[in-house]
Amino acid sequence: MTEPHDHDDYSHFHLGLNSLLNHIVHGNQNITAEEANAMKGVQQPEVFLICCIDSRFQPDKALDYGPGVALEYRPIAAVVPPVKDADQAFLARMAFRRLKDVNNIVIIAHSDCGGAQASINVPKPDLVNGGDLDIVADETHRTGLDVTKLSQEFLKAANGDVRAAGNHLAKDVSVQSLKNLLEYKGRGKHATIADEMKSGDLHVALLFYDLEKHSVEQFDLAKGVWEPMVGFDTGAPAPKAPPPKPAPPPP
Numbered sequence: 001m002t003e004p005h006d007h008d009d010y011s012h013f014h015l016g017l018n019s020l021l022n023h024i025v026h027g028n029q030n031i032t033a034e035e036a037n038a039m040k041g042v043q044q045p046e047v048f049l050i051c052c053i054d055s056r057f058q059p060d061k062a063l064d065y066g067p068g069v070a071l072e073y074r075p076i077a078a079v080v081p082p083v084k085d086a087d088q089a090f091l092a093r094m095a096f097r098r099l100k101d102v103n104n105i106v107i108i109a110h111s112d113c114g115g116a117q118a119s120i121n122v123p124k125p126d127l128v129n130g131g132d133l134d135i136v137a138d139e140t141h142r143t144g145l146d147v148t149k150l151s152q153e154f155l156k157a158a159n160g161d162v163r164a165a166g167n168h169l170a171k172d173v174s175v176q177s178l179k180n181l182l183e184y185k186g187r188g189k190h191a192t193i194a195d196e197m198k199s200g201d202l203h204v205a206l207l208f209y210d211l212e213k214h215s216v217e218q219f220d221l222a223k224g225v226w227e228p229m230v231g232f233d234t235g236a237p238a239p240k241a242p243p244p245k246p247a248p249p250p251p
């Protein structure tokens, strides 16, 4: 595979590389004094965040945090494989989480997920003879779920609506990712993440973020159900008071 070497090769992007680099120059001017301070110091992140690669989801905006708060890991569909199948890149990130003593982990799945929809569209990905879509579609299978079966069931239940079926699959995939995560090595004296959680030394949350509504559901691991986050501002405009009636004409 050859690397693109001149500007024309980037022409299929909405944003050319030159204007992207300009964004960096001008974006630097938007960094607040508070953010600049946080960037200068030693990082002591509060949360290890696992969310999808999707470019529409901006975790720092959605969760409203600045620099120094979150270690971000962004695999397709926020997939966490069982520990026996983990790749070195993820194991190293988990080691970094332990070194930095990060005591919160948040997994965020999202609506309209391309990774989940690829799995719906290609229920039996072929990594040998298939193309790029097969490679993307295969990611959700790394959770260990029977995605081939689930994809077909969800598509049938949604009357062929790939988007709706994908949302169901994205949720199931994230729940399995959470279950897989529990088996990974814990920090300090804890053998596993599950032990770390039980001791109260670690808090773990699984969320589903709706890209259209900006609403969030949280998965209750004990009950095994998704629940809307209580007290969450949906961003919907407040109902308007009816306009005042025009004053009667002067007599």
Ligand SMILES: [Zn+2]
Pocket: 052, 053, 054, 076, 077, 078, 110, 112, 113, 114, 115, 116
């Ligand atoms: Zn996604």
